[in-house]
Amino acid sequence: MTHPHSLRLLLAALGLLIAACGGGATEGGPAGEDTTTPVAPAIPSPTPEVVSGTPATGTPSAPGGPPAMPPAPFAVTSAAFEPGGPIPVEFSCDGAGTSIPLEFTRFDERTKTLALIFEDPDAPRGTFIHWIAWNIPPGNIEAGALPRGSVEGVNDAGETGYQGPCPPEGQSHRYIVTAYEVDTTIALGEFAIVDELRKALAGHVIGQAAYQGVYPGP
DSSP states (O other): OOOHHHHHHHHHHHHHHHHHHSOOOBTTBOTTOOOOOOOOOOOOOOOOOOOOOOOSSSBOOSTTSOOBOOOOOOOEEOTTSOTTSBOOGGGSTTTTOOOOOBEESOOOTTOOEEEEEEEETTOTTSOEEEEEEEEEOSSOBOTTOOOTTOEEOBOTTSOBSOOOOOOOTTOOEEEEEEEEEESSOOOOOTTOOHHHHHHHHTTTEEEEEEEEEEESOO
């Protein structure tokens, strides 16, 4: 016969066993209900798309840098005087009459030769041509000399070559040199005049640029 005290211990142990195996109550919910909030699976962040290409303007630059600036256009300048500034005496009829030096920013790849027209638009009888030249190899021009192969024509004084600025006494005139990029060699002799040069240039000019000074200076 089982002792009553032993029976109570057995029943207590059985109750603990049932509680461990059954669904117990959770905080905020009835017994047996799983109230655990489901965790959504992690979604990997998308990799940034790498876009490559040429900017709308300029040339491609280093990654992350600004677009490169487009190349400068064809232009002519002179180290002898500032744009619109006074032309030194040595390049005039009052000095040695040395032809002016000229520098260029760039040339089109199609340029075969250069041509020059140096003129005074303020002359009393209309524009006076001081210098024309053609078949000049592309490159900077030194004072007093044109590169080998260049040809100089007749100016409005009736002489071949350069004539420096020479306005009437007391007057200040503008003097403009226009440079032309030419895609061919001009078939003119040294006695050609400006009208013949302009006719020969028709249809062959790739680009042109002008530079101006004054004489005498203000």
